[in-house]
Amino acid sequence: MKPQPQPKEARILPAFKINKHGLYIFLSLLPALVLVSIFIYYPLFKGAVMAFQSYSLFDLTNIEFIGLQNFKQVIADPGFMRATINSFYWIFFSLIFQLSIGFFVALLLKRSFRGRGVYQALVFFPWAMSGFLIGIIWRWMYNGQSGVINDLLIRMNIIDTQIPFLSEPNWAMVSVIIANIWYGITFFAIMILAALQSVPEDLYEAAKIDGANKFQELIRITIPFILPTIIVTALLRVIWILNFPDLIYAMTNGGPAGSTHILSTYMLEKIIYGQDYGQAAAVGLIIIILLAVFSIFYLMATKFNKAGDF
Numbered sequence: 206m207k208p209q210p211q212p213k214e215a216r217i218l219p220a221f222k223i224n225k226h227g228l229y230i231f232l233s234l235l236p237a238l239v240l241v242s243i244f245i246y247y248p249l250f251k252g253a254v255m256a257f258q259s260y261s262l263f264d265l266t267n268i269e270f271i272g273l274q275n276f277k278q279v280i281a282d283p284g285f286m287r288a289t290i291n292s293f294y295w296i297f298f299s300l301i302f303q304l305s306i307g308f309f310v311a312l313l314l315k316r317s318f319r320g321r322g323v324y325q326a327l328v329f330f331p332w333a334m335s336g337f338l339i340g341i342i343w344r345w346m347y348n349g350q351s352g353v354i355n356d357l358l359i360r361m362n363i364i365d366t367q368i369p370f371l372s373e374p375n376w377a378m379v380s381v382i383i384a385n386i387w388y389g390i391t392f393f394a395i396m397i398l399a400a401l402q403s404v405p406e407d408l409y410e411a412a413k414i415d416g417a418n419k420f421q422e423l424i425r426i427t428i429p430f431i432l433p434t435i436i437v438t439a440l441l442r443v444i445w446i447l448n449f450p451d452l453i454y455a456m457t458n459g460g461p462a463g464s465t466h467i468l469s470t471y472m473l474e475k476i477i478y479g480q481d482y483g484q485a486a487a488v489g490l491i492i493i494i495l496l497a498v499f500s501i502f503y504l505m506a507t508k509f510n511k512a513g514d515f
Contacts, residue, residue, distance in 0.1 A: 255486035262480040275487035284463050285488070288471040295382060295467050296446050302386040304439060307393025314394065315401045332391040340455025343384040347371050347456070371457050374464035381453050381465050388452065393438060400434035401427065436507050443503075444496055468492050 259271045279285050314325055331339065346353050347370040355367040370380040408426050417425065428435075450469040453459060459466040459474055466474070468488060475485035 252486045252489055255482055256490045258483050258486075260481070260483040260486070262482065271483075275483045276491070279484050279487050279491070284466065284471060287463060288466040288468050291378060291465065292447060292467040294378065295385070296443055298382050299385045299389060299446050300439060300442055303389040303393050303442065304435070306386070307390045308397050308435075310390060310394040311397035311401055314398050328394055329391055331388055332395065336388065336449060336451030337455045339388050340384065340452040343380075343387075343452075344371065344456045347380055372461055374461055377457055377461060377465045381456050384456065385446070385449070385452055389442065389446070392442060396434055396438045397431060400431035404430045436504075440500060440503055443499065447492065447496065468495075 256275055257270055257272060259267065259269050259274070310328060314321065314328065347355075349355065349367050349369040349372065352367075352370070354370070355364070358364045359367070368376060370376045404427060408430075409422055412422050412426060447467065448469050450467070450473055453465055453467065453470050454473065457465045459470045469492065472485050472488040472492070475481050475488060479485075
């Protein structure tokens with residue numbers, strides 16, 4: 206007869222106590238927590254509440270809850286659907302070209318050559334500039350009368366007459382996307398270059414001994430090793446691109462005829478010209494929901510927890 210297992214003694218957990226070390230950590234973090242709560246969480250909560258209110262600067266004495274009325278009015282507006290479609294083009298083409306060109310630039314900057322520090326400074330310099338300032342510079346370059354882009358295209362015999370890049374709806378969205386691609390290449394180049402410098406050289410030496418060429422090293426070593434960085438960087442860039450109205454507002458102000466509006470510039474238009482904070486807050490809440498849903502499905506599709514295994 207087998208002996209019966211003896212019952213285990215119940216484990217008594219110690220009572221929760223805050224020692225001096227924990228209190229010191231809490232007090233050290235308290236100022237940051239207060240600032241984050243004031244400048245991030247409270248505005249976020251306030252904006253979410255305003256999305257369900259009739260909150261117009263033209264009638265501040267009649268602020269009341271109206272349920273989903275702001276969302277219905279926004280979604281019924283043809284400009285909202287156009288801004289949503291433009292947002293997709295704005296994100297997709299900007300991300301694809303920023304990632305591919307930034308990856309290529311990072312590979313070039315990883316190599317040792319004379320004056321590499323100067324080239325890195327020139328490549329990284331645009332990221333230190335204001336997006337609004339970058340938009341003004343590109344607006345001057347795209348100018349239909351005295352812009353340098355039209356001048357170069359005419360001198361190269363590519364076009365015969367000047368193109369109104371920012372005043373023609375068919376050209377305007379393409380023009381702002383090109384400007385955004387140029388501006389965002391630097392971010393991917395910085396992040397990917399940092400990841401490339403962390404790849405152990407022993408892997409490349411072993412690959413050369415095995416007879417691997419440069420393309421095989423890129424596919425089998427470089428990309429798998431820096432894949433987590435690419436995944437996170439692409440996700441962050443999607444969020445920032447959608448919430449980046451500076452460039453468009455400086456170049457076109459959402460025009461002509463709303464042809465370059467994305468969701469964030471459409472929201473600003475509701476605030477600046479419509480003075481309707483309720484509808485603007487509804488658009489902002491829609492943006493947050495879209496980005497949250499996209500982030501969840503993106504991380505699930507890319508299997509981020511397994512990224513980098515090779």
